[in-house]
Amino acid sequence: MPLMDEQRIQQAVEILSQGGLVAIPTETVYGLAANAWNEEACHEIFALKRRPPSNPLIVHVAQRGRLGDAVALPLPDKMEQRLAAVADLWPGPLTLVLPRNPRLPRIVTAGQESVAVRIPSHPVALKLLACCPFPLAAPSANRSTGVSPTQAEHVRDEFGGDAPLVLEGGDCRCGLESTIVTLLEDEPRLLRFGAMPAEFLAHRWGISLDVLLREAAPSEGERGSNTVVPGQLKIHYAPRTAVWLLDDAPPVDRRRGRWGRICFHDPTDREREEYAELCVISRDDDSTEIAGRLFAALRELDHLHLEGIVVDKCAEIGLGRAIMDRLRRASANRSTS
Numbered sequence: 001m002p003l004m005d006e007q008r009i010q011q012a013v014e015i016l017s018q019g020g021l022v023a024i025p026t027e028t029v030y031g032l033a034a035n036a037w038n039e040e041a042c043h044e045i046f047a048l049k050r051r052p053p054s055n056p057l058i059v060h061v062a063q064r065g066r067l068g069d070a071v072a073l074p075l076p077d078k079m080e081q082r083l084a085a086v087a088d089l090w091p092g093p094l095t096l097v098l099p100r101n102p103r104l105p106r107i108v109t110a111g112q113e114s115v116a117v118r119i120p121s122h123p124v125a126l127k128l129l130a131c132c133p134f135p136l137a138a139p140s141a142n143r144s145t146g147v148s149p150t151q152a153e154h155v156r157d158e159f160g161g162d163a164p165l166v167l168e169g170g171d172c173r174c175g176l177e178s179t180i181v182t183l184l185e186d187e188p189r190l191l192r193f194g195a196m197p198a199e200f201l202a203h204r205w206g207i208s209l210d211v212l213l214r215e216a217a218p219s220e221g222e223r224g225s226n227t228v229v230p231g232q233l234k235i236h237y238a239p240r241t242a243v244w245l246l247d248d249a250p251p252v253d254r255r256r257g258r259w260g261r262i263c264f265h266d267p268t269d270r271e272r273e274e275y276a277e278l279c280v281i282s283r284d285d286d287s288t289e290i291a292g293r294l295f296a297a298l299r300e301l302d303h304l305h306l307e308g309i310v311v312d313k314c315a316e317i318g319l320g321r322a323i324m325d326r327l328r329r330a331s332a333n334r335s336t337s
């Protein structure tokens with residue numbers, strides 16, 4: 001790691017140790033990090049994001065050996081087996097919900113007895129975590145319900161003069177948030193689609209996709225139906241400009257304003273004519289490319305004062321499930337604006 005980065009990381013460790021916030025690159029999106037054991041510092045995350053206190057944070061640890069910083073160990077046997085079946089996917093874009101270590105202040109878990117935890121794979125995040133004697137609570141570094149940042153510049157844009165120190169880490173490799181799965185029930189249950197495909201996880205646990213994707217059982221109390229997953233809010237990941245999924249979009253007419261289009265394919269001549277701004281993020285419906293560039297494209301078009309943004313759809317398999325999930329939530333703002 002270049003010397004400059006090392007110095008920045010030491011600066012970040014100091015800020016975090018004193019209860020401050022630092023924006024960090026991860027392989028999913030940029031996170032807004034604080035010492036997860038420091039209640040006031042975590043309070044600052046909620047304040048800066050304008051995040052409702054009912055929405056818990058993801059806690060990041062450096063390695064498996066430090067899972068106990070966030071999680072109550074030892075785990076019950078079955079949970080331990082479930083964890084072992086996916087342990088090699090860490091560091092990576094998989095967040096697991098496990099019993100919380102009582103050392104975490106209540107604000108981190110929104111009062112729940114569970115905690116969402118992961119090991120990120122970005123080298124800068126890993127290095128920072130290894131240098132911190134505490135775990136890091138870090139939700140996405142954007143205002144609540146907005147589009148997650150996938151470049152350092154996005155974070156500065158989002159918070160302006162209130163922006164904390166932003167550690168540079170380039171473009172986020174995945175570009176979509178982590179997949180969240182709870183291990184607190186009889187079988188693993190998916191809480192949020194994300195960068196780790198659901199099909200792959202179901203296979204790892206030897207369960208069907210239907211089981212992994214089942215609805216929360218109403219009788220499961222706090223461990224099930226009441227678990228708050230803000231990533232699942234109807235309006236989320238939404239830019240200010242109205243977003244439309246291609247099939248639902250009104251007829252686009254250049255005489256009635258300038259429209260933007262996010263394409264997952266080579267645009268046709270007609271599309272080039274109709275749209276004032278075209279953003280081609282894949283030429284052949286490649287879901288890895290689409291995921292990597294989608295949030296940056298939404299932000300870019302959001303700056304252009306367009307009438308609306310029309311986005312292509314993709315097949316809902318693998319990563320495509322997370323892409324379509326985010327697009328549905330981003331387009332939910334139409335009806336309310």
Ligand code: AMP
Nearest residue numbers: 056057114115116139140228229230231
């Ligand atoms: P964000 O990084 O802004 O997407 O927020 C972190 C995500 O982790 C949210 O979607 C939270 O719902 C989820 N999360 C955090 N803690 C828990 C928990 N105890 N149970 C379920 N989901 C959680």
Ligand code: MG
Nearest residue numbers: 139140141148
């Ligand atoms: Mg978020």
